[in-house]
Amino acid sequence: MTIIDSQVHAYEANTAKRPWHSVPNWPSHVTGDEMVAAMDKVGVDGAIFISAFSMYRYDASYAVEVQQAHPDRFAIVKPVDPDDPAVADVIADWKTTPGAVGIRIMLPKEAQRDPNDPGINRILRAAARHDFPVNILCWGNLDVGTALIDGHPGTRFVIDHLGIVQPRVPPAPPQPWADLPKVLELARRPNTVIKVSGACTLSQEPYPFADIWDPLARVFDAWGFDRCLWGTDWTRAFAVVNYEQAVEPFLNMDRLSDTERAMLMGGACAKAYGWLPRKP
Numbered sequence: 001m002t003i004i005d006s007q008v009h010a011y012e013a014n015t016a017k018r019p020w021h022s023v024p025n026w027p028s029h030v031t032g033d034e035m036v037a038a039m040d041k042v043g044v045d046g047a048i049f050i051s052a053f054s055m056y057r058y059d060a061s062y063a064v065e066v067q068q069a070h071p072d073r074f075a076i077v078k079p080v081d082p083d084d085p086a087v088a089d090v091i092a093d094w095k096t097t098p099g100a101v102g103i104r105i106m107l108p109k110e111a112q113r114d115p116n117d118p119g120i121n122r123i124l125r126a127a128a129r130h131d132f133p134v135n136i137l138c139w140g141n142l143d144v145g146t147a148l149i150d151g152h153p154g155t156r157f158v159i160d161h162l163g164i165v166q167p168r169v170p171p172a173p174p175q176p177w178a179d180l181p182k183v184l185e186l187a188r189r190p191n192t193v194i195k196v197s198g199a200c201t202l203s204q205e206p207y208p209f210a211d212i213w214d215p216l217a218r219v220f221d222a223w224g225f226d227r228c229l230w231g232t233d234w235t236r237a238f239a240v241v242n243y244e245q246a247v248e249p250f251l252n253m254d255r256l257s258d259t260e261r262a263m264l265m266g267g268a269c270a271k272a273y274g275w276l277p278r279k280p
Helices: 032-042 061-069 087-095 118-129 142-151 180-186 210-223 243-252 258-273
Strands: 004-008 046-050 074-079 100-106 134-137 157-159 192-197 228-231
Touching: 004 192, 004 228, 004 258, 032 046, 032 061, 032 243, 046 061, 046 100, 061 074, 087 100, 087 118, 100 118, 118 134, 118 142, 134 142, 142 180, 180 192, 180 210, 192 210, 192 258, 210 228, 228 258, 243 258
Parallel strands: 004 046, 046 074, 074 100, 100 134, 134 157, 157 192, 192 228
Antiparallel strands: none
16 A cells, blocks of 8 residues: 655754744754655655644745655645735645645634634635645634634645644643544534544553544544545654654554555545655
């Protein structure tokens, strides 16, 4: 099967050439070349490279450089700015960028965005016009995310990280799956798929994270494997799991059939983004 990681973040060291906006608890650098090496080690064929918002905000120039260097391995997604009055033109330009397969909006509760925010709605209309899937980070804010999705039935959405707040450092919160009922209800929206990304960070048990499989089974049942996109969210998950630990449990879990595993770990992602890597 072709394995596609639905969310990775690569980045250069924090230098004056390309300074970070903020300094998360990530490694000092995970370059595109280093990301490819990590993928090769565990048999991941390709990845959706999400330009790291915490470091680069709306500047996706490094993602473009990496995709140019590794066009067979990465497709790229750019965060876009709801406060930019020219954001529709930004999206139109991004659509012409080689390897670009989508855009992203950041909608956590602390962003304090209303579902009727004119900038957000401008983005969603432009995405529909260009048939660009919108990756939406709305963990801890699923009610607002759901309202946006309901208000734009002609726009395609990809829910980041199961729609569930995930820790940057261990341990997992006491009730990591508290929002699961909202996630399951959201599955009724036919214009939406969900990333099963960063799931291992929600485990309260050590590797191989046996306690994630019952809640994930409910996600798979509600959404269907053809709408579930496995991913690691590495390097955001770095302090909780390493790359191999985020991959191997899904490769080895005997609760998945070969057909289900192939759809979860690549097929659904290829369908959502219209992109396939070329195997190394």
